[in-house]
Amino acid sequence: xxxxxxxxxxxxxxxxxxxxxxxxxxxxxxxxxxxxxxxxxxxxxxxxxxxxxxxxxxxxxxxxxxxxxxxxxxxxxxxxxxxxxxxxxxxxxxxxxxxxxxxxxxxxxxxxxxxxxxxxxxxxxxxxxxxxxxxxxxxxxxxxxxxxxxxxxxxxxxxxxxxxxxxxxxxxxxxxxxxxxxxxxxxxxxxxxxxxxxxxxxxxxxxxxxxxxxxxxxxxxxxxxxxxxxxxxxxxxxxxxxxxxxxxxxxxxxxxxxxxxxxxxxxxxxxxxxxxxxxxxxxxxxxxxxxxxxxxxxxxxxxxxxxxxxxxxxxxxxxxxxxxxxxxxxxxxxxxxxxxxxxxxxxxxxxxxxxxxxxxxxxxxxxxxxxxxxxxxxxxxxxxxxxxxxxxxxxxxxxxxxxxxxxxxxxxxxxxxxxxxxxxxxxxxxxxxxxxxxxxxxxxxxxxxxxxxxxxxxxxxxxxxxxxxxxxxxxxxxxxxxxxxxxxxxxxxxxxxxxxxxxxxxxxx
Amino acid sequence: xxxxxxxxxxxxxxxxxxxxxxxxxxxxxxxxxxxxxxxxxxxxxxxxxxxxxxxxxxxxxxxxxxxxxxxxxxxxxxxxxxxxxxxxxxxxxxxxxxxxxxxxxxxxxxxxxxxxxxxxxxxxxxxxxxxxxxxxxxxxxxxxxxxxxxxxxxxxxxxxxxxxxxxxxxxxxxxxxxxxxxxxxxxxxxxxxxxxxxxxxxxxxxxxxxxxxxxxxxxxxxxxxxxxxxxxxxxxxxxxxxxxxxxxxxxxxxxxxxxxxxxxxxxxxxxxxxxxxxxxxxxxxxxxxxxxxxxxxxxxxxxxxxxxxxxxxxxxxxxxxxxxxxxxxxxxxxxxxxxxxxxxxxx
Numbered sequence: 001x002x003x004x005x006x007x008x009x010x011x012x013x014x015x016x017x018x019x020x021x022x023x024x025x026x027x028x029x030x031x032x033x034x035x036x037x038x039x040x041x042x043x044x045x046x047x048x049x050x051x052x053x054x055x056x057x058x059x060x061x062x063x064x065x066x067x068x069x070x071x072x073x074x075x076x077x078x079x080x081x082x083x084x085x086x087x088x089x090x091x092x093x094x095x096x097x098x099x100x101x102x103x104x105x106x107x108x109x110x111x112x113x114x115x116x117x118x119x120x121x122x123x124x125x126x127x128x129x130x131x132x133x134x135x136x137x138x139x140x141x142x143x144x145x146x147x148x149x150x151x152x153x154x155x156x157x158x159x160x161x162x163x164x165x166x167x168x169x170x171x172x173x174x175x176x177x178x179x180x181x182x183x184x185x186x187x188x189x190x191x192x193x194x195x196x197x198x199x200x201x202x203x204x205x206x207x208x209x210x211x212x213x214x215x216x217x218x219x220x221x222x223x224x225x226x227x228x229x230x231x232x233x234x235x236x237x238x239x240x241x242x243x244x245x246x247x248x249x250x251x252x253x254x255x256x257x258x259x260x261x262x263x264x265x266x267x268x269x270x271x272x273x274x275x276x277x278x279x280x281x282x283x284x285x286x287x288x289x290x291x292x293x294x295x296x297x298x299x300x301x302x303x304x305x306x307x308x309x310x311x312x313x314x315x316x317x318x319x320x321x322x323x324x325x326x327x328x329x330x331x332x333x334x335x336x337x338x339x340x341x342x343x344x345x346x347x348x349x350x351x352x353x354x355x356x357x358x359x360x361x362x363x364x365x366x367x368x369x370x371x372x373x374x375x376x377x378x379x380x381x382x383x384x385x386x387x388x389x390x391x392x393x394x395x396x397x398x399x400x401x402x403x404x405x406x407x408x409x410x411x412x413x414x415x416x417x418x419x420x421x422x423x424x425x426x427x428x429x430x431x432x433x434x435x436x437x438x439x440x441x442x443x444x445x446x447x448x449x450x451x452x453x454x455x456x457x458x459x460x461x462x463x464x465x466x467x468x469x470x471x472x473x474x475x476x477x478x479x480x481x482x483x484x485x486x487x488x489x490x491x492x493x494x495x496x497x498x499x500x501x502x503x504x505x506x507x508x509x
Numbered sequence: 510x511x512x513x514x515x516x517x518x519x520x521x522x523x524x525x526x527x528x529x530x531x532x533x534x535x536x537x538x539x540x541x542x543x544x545x546x547x548x549x550x551x552x553x554x555x556x557x558x559x560x561x562x563x564x565x566x567x568x569x570x571x572x573x574x575x576x577x578x579x580x581x582x583x584x585x586x587x588x589x590x591x592x593x594x595x596x597x598x599x600x601x602x603x604x605x606x607x608x609x610x611x612x613x614x615x616x617x618x619x620x621x622x623x624x625x626x627x628x629x630x631x632x633x634x635x636x637x638x639x640x641x642x643x644x645x646x647x648x649x650x651x652x653x654x655x656x657x658x659x660x661x662x663x664x665x666x667x668x669x670x671x672x673x674x675x676x677x678x679x680x681x682x683x684x685x686x687x688x689x690x691x692x693x694x695x696x697x698x699x700x701x702x703x704x705x706x707x708x709x710x711x712x713x714x715x716x717x718x719x720x721x722x723x724x725x726x727x728x729x730x731x732x733x734x735x736x737x738x739x740x741x742x743x744x745x746x747x748x749x750x751x752x753x754x755x756x757x758x759x760x761x762x763x764x765x766x767x768x769x770x771x772x773x774x775x776x777x778x779x780x781x782x783x784x785x786x787x788x789x790x791x792x793x794x795x796x797x798x799x800x801x802x803x804x805x806x807x808x809x810x811x812x813x814x815x816x817x818x819x820x821x822x823x824x825x826x827x828x829x830x831x832x833x834x835x836x837x838x839x840x841x842x843x844x845x846x847x848x849x850x851x852x853x854x855x856x
Contacts, residue, residue, distance in 0.1 A: 062722070097719035099712045101782045110712055111723030119703040257559075480532045 009216065012168045013073065013200040014059060014089065020067035021054055021224075028054040031068070032226045034219050036169065041191060041201040043232070046221035046244055047436035052204050055221070056171050059202065060084050060091040069268050072169075085111075090162035092172045098154055100147035105129035108161045131163035136190055144349070150296065151178045159187075163194070170194065171202040176210060180294045180462075181497065188214050206436065209238040220244055245438050257448050259472045261287035263320065265456040266339070266425045271315035273305035276448055277480035278315075281306070283425065283456040288447065290471030291460045293500045298480035299460045300344055303427050307334045307341050319425060324368030330491040335364065344429040344460075350414040353403035357393065357413050358384035360402050365420040387416040392442045394398035408432075408439025415446060425456045432466060444470060464493050475502050512628025513576060538776035538784050541827050542791040545820065549795050553802040560802045565682035567801045572690035573794030576748070578739030578768035578775075579693055582789040585772055586701070587734050588714035589633060589640035594742040595765035597625050599758055601746030603655045606756035609667030615747050625651065626736030633735065634728045636688035648765075672754040686748050690815020693741060698786045710734060715782025760801040770817060771796050774824040795820070 012148035015035040019026045022117045036042045042054050057063045059070060059083030062075060067133045070077040074086045075241045098107045105125050106113075114124035126142055133140060138156045146154060155178055162170055172191075176184040182188045192214055195201050205211055211218060212232060220227040220243040227243050262285035271279045275298040283289045308331040317328040334341070343349040351360055361384040362369060369375055369383045384398040391412040395403075402413055411431060418426060428447065432440040447470060453458050462466040467474060474486045476499035484499040534540075553560040560567060577594050584591045601621045605614035632643035663802065665674050678684050701707040712720040713730050723725050745764075750756045775792030777784025799820060803813045 081722065082724045091722065093722065097716060097784060099715035100721055101715045102711060106712075111709075111725045113705045113708060115705050118705075119699075120705055120708060134685065347525065507783050 009040045012036065013038050014202075015071040015074075016055065016059060016068065017054065017071060018068040018218060019058055019065045019070070021051075021058060021063065022066045027433050028057070029065075030224045030225050031425040032221065033068075034226075034229070036202055038168070038198050038200050039195050040217065041195050041203055041214040041215045043218040043220065044202060044204045045206075045211065045218060045240060046206070046227075047438055047504075050221040050436075051224040052221055052245070053173065054224075056091065056173055056202065056204060057204065059169075060089055060171060062091075085165065088166070088168035090165050090167035092155075092158050092162050092170070092175055101145055103145055103150070104133075104140050104141050104157055105142040107157055108132050108164050110161065112165065112383055123194065128164055129160070132160040135163050136160050137186075139396065145289065152183050152295065155179060155289065156187075159190075161219050167199065167200065169200045171204075173204045174206065174434065175203075176205065176207060178295065180296075181464075184210070184387065203219045206434075208240060211240075212237065216355045216492050241437055244436075256404055257288075257451070257472075259287060259451065261285065261472065262454065264360060265310075265320050267319075268306050268316070269315055271302060271305055271312060273310065273312040273314075273315070274299055275480050276303040276305055279477075279480070279482055281482075283458050285424075285456050286451050286454045287493070288451045288457040288459060288470050290467045290474040291477055292464070292474050292496045293477035293483075297477045299477045300429055302477065302479070303341070303429060303458065303460065305439070307331055307339060307427060309343075320365070335373065335421075338421065338424035340421060340423035340426045340430055342414050342418065342426070344433070346407075346410055346414050351402045351410055353410075354401060356399050357402050357405070358386060358398040361387055361398070361417040361420065364417055368420060368465045383420065384416075388413075389421055390419060391416045391446060406436070406439070408435035408443070411435055412439065412446075413444060416442070417452075423455060425458070426450055427458045429460045431459065432461070440466075464496060467496065468492065520837065533586045537778075538778075539788040539791055540776065541824055542775045542788050542795060544827075545824055546791050546795040546798070549798050555799060556667040556804045557802050560798060563793075563801065563805065565678070565684075567682060567798055567826040568682060568687050571793050571797030572684075572687045573745075573749075574767040574771055574796060575790065576686075576690050576693060576716050576745040577742050577764055578771035578789050578793050579690075579786060580699055582769050582772045582775070582777050582784065582786055583697065583701070583710065583734050584640075584738045585779060586710050586714045586781060586784055587731060588717065589731065589734070590779070591629060591735065591738050592641065592643060592644040592765065592770060593625065593629060593647035593651055594738065596648045596655065597622060597739050597742040598746035598749065598764055599756075599761045600625070600651045600655040600658075601743035602760075603664065603755035603758055605656075605657045605747050605750050606664035606666055607740050611668050611671050614666075614750075618743050618747040618750075619654035619740055622740035622746075623736055625743070626739030627732070630732040630735040635803070654719065655758045659756065661758055663755045663757045666750065672751045675748075675751040683831055686752065689744070689748065693744075694786060694790055696755075699739075701786055706733065708731065711782050718816045767796060767817075770821050774821060792824075808823050 007239065010177060012035045013480055016033055016034050018031045019458075032041070032055060033170055034044070034055070042457060044055065045262040046052050050419050054063065058065050061079070061081045063078070072089070077083060077087055099110065102110070108126050108129040114121050114128060116124070129142055133142075136156060136159055138153075138160065140149070140153065140157070146157065149157070153210050155175060159175065169485045176187060179187060184272070185222060185223075188210060188356070191201055191203070203211065203215055206313075215232050217229060217231055218235065218240065220240060265285050266281075266283040268279065268281040271281070277298075279302055281302075282288075291302070293299050301310065304310040305315075306328070308328060318325050318335075319328055319339060320326075321337050326337050328337060328339065359382055361374070362380050365383065368381050385396070386397050388396050391408055393412050393416070402410055403414065415431075431447070432443055435443065444466070447457055447459065459470055461470070471491070472488055474491050474496060476483045476486065476496055478500055486495055486499070517673030525747060577598060581591060581594055601618040604621045605618040608614045608617060629644055629647055632638045632646075633640045636643075642767070653773055667773070675685055679688065709720065709725045709730055712723070712725055712728050717727060749760065771793040772784070772789045773779070773792070775784065777788055796817065799816065800813060803816060804810075808816070
């Protein structure tokens with residue numbers, strides 16, 4: 001991207017010195033030290049549960065370390081969030097922390113409303129908020145309530161809020177998880193600009209290409225321990241991944257699956273729904289069909305309308321059950337005909353977080369584990385354990401609450417509960433978003449195995465390497481229509497993106 | 510507005526006046542309260558114009574329920590509930606009647622309010638009990654206290670002359686109660702829209718984690734809110750006692766539900782973060798006018814409750830969000846029915 005990164009790295013601004021953090025008996029961080037200099041973008045990587053988020057929250061004063069100290073300009077930081085804010089540490093959360101009913105300006109200035117004589121000065125608020133948006137180069141109506149804005153836009157407002165504080169340290173946790181490639185490029189460029197202005201930036205991401213594009217140094221955490229700190233120039237993505245997972249990761253990318261698709265199992269004709277404008281789609285037995293496209297192109301809406309999760313305004317969906325063609329009218333009938341759906345919002349739609357893994361797995365499988373309507377706890381346990389093993393749940397304790405597991409393991413539970421039904425068709429919407437590298441590889445393995453066993457698979461993914469890697473055929477959706485279809489051998493990042501974005505955008509990137 | 514670098518998202522800022530107006534209206538939460546008030550007024554005009562000539566009655570009715578509802582709104586905006594308001598009204602009245610000095614009595618009543626608010630906040634903020642449960646407990650405790658202290662007898666005020674004076678209009682139809690009500694409205698409105706702490710109440714209710722992360726002292730705001738609510742309820746209790754010239758430990762049974770109804774009709778969301786004091790004011794006016802209208806047309810009090818319940822449900826159903834949800838769930842189930850009949854046997 002830019003070539004003048006050498007220039008402005010200054011003195012150390014923030015320093016974590018042998019931080020230990022225990023939650024009850026569990027050790028989340030075990031003697032981790034990092035130091036970040038002004039003008040530097042510093043990457044923090046590791047699998048989910050490695051302790052990145054904990055470290056980040058300690059740096060931002062949200063959590064107090066059990067042992068060790070955080071130093072800002074050599075002075076210890078004590079006194080929680082407020083003190084951290086005052087010391088110029090701003091945090092951009094992974095979970096968006098905006099107040100939906102408040103306006104853009106109010107959200108940017110939240111907690112720091114400018115007042116004059118006790119009353120809020122609207123003019124000042126608009127001015128400061130406007131300046132923050134100007135600084136990150138995003139134009140939005142300041143009086144718009146945040147509830148009416150898109151997710152990506154909210155992410156930028158979150159950053160504007162951090163910038164409005166005139167911070168000296170900016171910490172970002174997975175800021176690009178919800179952004180389109182173009183928005184991501186923009187964000188990365190913006191961060192480099194901010195760093196050149198002397199800001200110290202701590203950047204947490206699963207996406208290694210981003211880290212190699214903008215960061216100067218990287219620290220790898222694993223199981224709460226500091227594994228390595230290196231200059232980006234001296235390392236490679238492969239080395240980092242090895243250090244992150246610590247175990248020999250089966251080479252995931254580049255596995256080409258022998259696919260021999262059978263007959264069409266799932267067939268959709270002329271699907272229309274809000275944001276979906278007439279789409280035909282076929283999925284064959286043993287085939288993995290990928291849906292590519294930008295966030296908001298209508299992919300999720302398409303599959304939700306197809307399966308009857310959300311109402312559709314037109315079109316027909318059929319599924320072949322034992323040689324018979326059945327129509328899918330409602331989600332109930334979809335499930336009855338053996339279609340499994342792993343939704344995008346797993347915490348919200350896919351799992352009952354307060355229930356145990358075993359109970360979650362049992363939900364759609366009542367028939368196979370109960371006799372005359374009565375469920376035996378032992379049988380349920382056994383049933384759930386088998387499936388948990390199949391998907392590689394770690395630790396494989398089905399009595400634990402689903403909410404206690406990491407994102408990747410939660411996703412495995414969602415998949416496990418459907419496997420019990422031996423589905424004919426499985427539809428996965430962003431199956432690995434926010435999932436760590438190890439779990440991601442396992443989910444990929446599962447999807448391939450399912451297809452090998454003859455299941456028809458439909459996958460939505462915004463992660464291009466994943467989409468290219470898994471799919472036998474890719475349909476690219478743009479503006480609620482299929483913009484093009486690519487077979488495995490003609491699909492690459494460029495061809496998918498040019499279809500997804502229309503030509504205009506690709507020329508610039 | 511153009512940006513030197515980067516991308517433009519979404520629609521451009523509103524340019525014309527009409528645009529601006531439409532957007533502003535789209536953001537308001539008082540819409541259905543206004544609509545409801547209009548309907549009530551029109552119906553009253555046709556059925557029982559007496560409602561308007563008897564406006565002093567209507568006003569004092571509105572002020573009766575409205576004052577408590579105003580305080581309650583503050584707590585609801587923060588995503589909490591206070592079920593103890595009606596008991597606070599009663600207990601404050603009883604406390605006031607403990608002394609024959611009116612000024613001291615009012616102080617005693619308001620002090621009771623402060624204490625109740627602090628206790629509520631203690632349970633919710635420090636102990637971490639859900640506010641529904643904490644204040645439900647307080648509802649019983651305070652009610653019981655009021656009955657014990659008063660030995661379940663109405664306590665007459667010593668200073669009858671002042672109390673009688675207090676019930677009389679000062680200017681035109683404006684009794685002290687109405688003046689206090691209006692004053693409380695104006696102060697709360699300014700507090701919630703203009704003051705930093707007040708605006709932060711919305712953040713506490715809208716996204717508490719975000720509020721904490723932004724450095725807003727959430728706990729302190731919660732304490733302030735609960736105390737404000739209880740003090741206002743206690744003030745209402747003092748006013749009641751003065752107007753009745755006696756503290757009645759068994760009164761106030763409808764206050765709790767009516768004040769909630771006024772806030773909800775006014776567009777204040779029980780989930781917090783959404784609504785306004787203005788909405789509650791309009792809600793209280795709708796309810797008060799409705800009650801007076803029904804009374805004047807000779808509808809019995811018990812039957813009036815059916816109307817009020819109906820209006821409340823109507824108000825909540827016509828919330829844009831609920832309407833959308835209802836429409837889509839209706840469509841889905843219709844679709845489902847249609848589809849189910851053809852689910853099988855297409856071959």
